[in-house]
Amino acid sequence: xxxxxxxxxxxxxxxxxxxxxxxxxxxxxxxxxxxxxxxxxxxxxxxxxxxxxxxxxxxxxxxxxxxxxxxxxxxxxxxxxxxxxxxxxxxxxxxxxxxxxxxxxxxxxxxxxxxxxxxxxxxxxxxxxxxxxxxxxxxxxxxxxxxxxxx
Numbered sequence: 478x479x480x481x482x483x484x485x486x487x488x489x490x491x492x493x494x495x496x497x498x499x500x501x502x503x504x505x506x507x508x509x510x511x512x513x514x515x516x517x518x519x520x521x522x523x524x525x526x527x528x529x530x531x532x533x534x535x536x537x538x539x540x541x542x543x544x545x546x547x548x549x550x551x552x553x554x555x556x557x558x559x560x561x562x563x564x565x566x567x568x569x570x571x572x573x574x575x576x577x578x579x580x581x582x583x584x585x586x587x588x589x590x591x592x593x594x595x596x597x598x599x600x601x602x603x604x605x606x607x608x609x610x611x612x613x614x615x616x617x618x619x620x621x622x623x624x625x626x627x628x
Contacts, residue, residue, distance in 0.1 A: 479594045479621065482555035482580070486511055488614035492558045497531070497540075497566045497574075498523055500558070504542055504579035507556035514581050515549030522548075522579065526566070534568035538575040538605040541595070550581035555591065557617065559609045575609040598624050 487507045494500045505519030521544035526533060533540045556579045563573030580591060598604060601624050611617045 478590050479555065479598065480618070480625070482553055482591065483557060483618070483621070484511075485614040485618065487554070487556040488617055489556075489558045490612060490614065490617070491561045493561045494558075494564050497526065497564055500540065500560070500564050500566075500574065500577050501526070501542055501579070503558050504556045504577050507558070508554050508579060508581065511554065513550070513552050513554035515551065518544055518549035518581060521545065531566040531568040531572075534566045534571040534574060536599060536605070537571050538563065538573065538609070539571070539599060540566060540574045540577040541592075542577060542579040543581065546581065546583050550583055553582050553591070555580040555595075557608075559611065559617075576605055594625070597628060 489507060492503050494503055501522050502519060505522060508514045509516060522542045525544050533542050535541045557576065559576050563575050565572045566574055582591060598621055607620060608617055611620060
């Protein structure tokens with residue numbers, strides 16, 4: 478499922494972002510340019526963090542950005558950026574963020590499946606650091622494929 482959603486065009490490496498809002502903008506921009514979300518979805522992801530705090534920082538160095546399907550998701554989608562410099566989101570346990578995913582789903586079933594498979598990848602030893610160090614989308618996709626192949 479992840480590899481059906483995470484395409485080369487939806488990955489950017491060594492992205493510069495001054496703060497968490499720019500991280501949201503950059504991950505969202507990839508989905509917007511692919512025609513998978515509406516612009517309002519990016520704003521909804523930001524508003525969710527403003528309203529609920531930095532809950533999107535789900536583990537050491539990783540953010541999983543999302544909003545509700547009705548906030549502008551056109552199709553199931555996933556993007557990933559690696560950051561040139563880690564960014565603070567305000568999560569004292571898991572900051573700073575090195576990699577960020579943004580995803581959108583049109584239904585809850587796909588949402589659960591995507592999160593489940595993503596967690597398999599991210600639970601691998603040093604996965605966040607390994608992904609953050611990759612120099613291209615191709616290298617990241619190969620790394621993820623290798624992990625999933627071992628399951």
